[in-house]
Amino acid sequence: AQKVTQAQTEISVVEKEDVTLDCVYETRDTTYYLFWYKQPPSGELVFLIRRNSFDEQNEISGRYSWNFQKSTSSFNFTITASQVVDSAVYFCALSEASGNTPLVFGKGTRLSVIA
Amino acid sequence: GAGVSQSPSNKVTEKGKDVELRCDPISGHTALYWYRQSLGQGLEFLIYFQGNSAPDKSGLPSDRFSAERTGGSVSTLTIQRTQQEDSAVYLCASSLLAGYDTQYFGPGTRLTVL
Numbered sequence: 381a382q383k384v385t386q387a388q389t390e391i392s393v394v395e396k397e398d399v400t401l402d403c404v405y406e407t408r409d410t411t412y413y414l415f416w417y418k419q420p421p422s423g424e425l426v427f428l429i430r431r432n433s434f435d436e437q438n439e440i441s442g443r444y445s446w447n448f449q450k451s452t453s454s455f456n457f458t459i460t461a462s463q464v465v466d467s468a469v470y471f472c473a474l475s476e477a478s479g480n481t482p483l484v485f486g487k488g489t490r491l492s493v494i495a
Numbered sequence: 496g497a498g499v500s501q502s503p504s505n506k507v508t509e510k511g512k513d514v515e516l517r518c519d520p521i522s523g524h525t526a527l528y529w530y531r532q533s534l535g536q537g538l539e540f541l542i543y544f545q546g547n548s549a550p551d552k553s554g555l556p557s558d559r560f561s562a563e564r565t566g567g568s569v570s571t572l573t574i575q576r577t578q579q580e581d582s583a584v585y586l587c588a589s590s591l592l593a594g595y596d597t598q599y600f601g602p603g604t605r606l607t608v609l
Contacts (some may be wrong), residue, residue, distance in 0.1 A: 415598075425586065
């Protein structure tokens, strides 16, 4: 069965600090997809990134970067030089390619960036 | 283009009443999902529609919950005889193709059962 664990429930950082949000997943499939979503105080889930299991290249998008390591079943998310607008709940999610299964979400990490 | 829309944005109801929540997916998206997010919790999958296939209802918590999708587009989630534990934000998402495609979420409907 698929499972996503976000061990950090809440993180608080001071503006301009770097912060890494951890995500560990479990799946028996060899083909799967990993996602990160941001849920700001407004409540709407915003898609950030989708990676497939065959692409282990790290990805950078502005201040955001993702480190995918199959050896440790992790897909960690780093925000560089954090800003107050980064304050949100961040969810990691997994979808297996077989069986058209829906997303399985972690419980989320609440990030607070203090000015 | 327009994103996923949901209505109403807020719904307050009395215990025992039925409620209907509506979702309009992104035009052209064949897959539609309903999730529930209880206060401070993660997202719980409820039901999934893919094209004309029978829906995956494996996440529905009880037979008081049902959903339909008309014409492959708009979906309605119905909760009968609401209970206080049904209070949550109900989120709808759609994706272009199969379950592993990127899902785009609507703003949600906050349901409060008194």
